[in-house]
Amino acid sequence: MIDKFTDWLRDSAKVLHENAAYLTELDSAIGDADHGANMDRGFAAVVAVLDETSFDSVDELLKKAGMTLVSKVGGASGPLYGTFFLRFGTALAGLSLTPESIGTGLRAGVDGVLARGKAELGDKTMYDAWAPALDAYDAAVAGSGDLGAALKAAAEASAKGRDATVPLEARKGRASYLGERSVGHQDPGATSTTLLLESAARTLA
Template sequence: MIDKFAAWLRDSAQVLHDNAAYLTELDSAIGDADHGANLDRGFGAVVAVLDETSFGSVDELLKKAGMTLVSKVGGASGPLYGTFFLRFGTALAGAELTPVSIGEGLRAGVGGILARGKAELGDKTMYDAWAPALDAYDAVVASGGDLEAALTAAAEAAAKGRDATVPLEARKGRASYLGERSVGHQDPGATSTTLLLESAARTLA
């Protein structure tokens, strides 16, 4: 399973690199035009760590990824995604990796994002993608679906949540300074979250 999580991080790094210009463009409309570059730098650093280090457990791997993002991303998504991976890893420590435990781990990670960012649903943040994704994931698992099905449903729900951020007025982060002018733009954070989950659906299951 360690290999699969490593593959997820590598794939995510690649996808974020390919989409860096797109994310930055989204961010330039309502933020400080650094989201793509920041995540590319952060996940690039994570890949470098994966190249150099071998990990004995998934939780160690995720926690190291989290610390790397905290240090290397630079923008608000650093502490947010960093906290996500730190708590995701902590939740998985010692646990048998099943669709249920992974779902719980995801929820713990997103709990960290909320604790850190204090966002609420509809604030036009990455949480607007995470929240429906977690619900969709849990619904599939509850009806007996496997990890692939759950992650696929999560990624689809995240994409819907991402699209739903377009008409919202931003209430968090630098975009909130724009007030009404943030309406009509897709949230970059919700976009990168969707990319991460789509990557997970491809690589983790």
């Protein structure tokens, strides 16, 4: 399973690199215009670590990815995504990797994001993509117990949550300074969250 999680991180880095300009374009409308560059740089650093380090467990791999993102990425995205992977890995320590335990890890990671970012549903942040994704994942696991189906459901729900940020007025982060002018723009963090979950659906199943 380590190989699959490694594939996820590598694929995420590829996708974020391909979408870096798009993410920065989204962020230029309501943020610091650096989200794409920051995510690209951070995941390139993660891939560099993967190239030179071997890991004995998935939790070690994810925690190292998280620490790398925290140390290499500026802005809000580094600490938030870094915390996600750190908490995800910590939650998996000592557990057998099952759809249920992976779901527990995902939720722990997002709880870490919430603890740092203090966002709520509807604030026009990455949480608007994460929240429906987690619910869809848990429902799919309860229904079929299949990891692939659960990740696909999570990615699809995340995309709907991402799209639902467009009409929202931002209440957190740099975008909140714009008030009503933030309406009509897709949230960059919700967009990168969806890219990561789509990557997970391709690689982890």
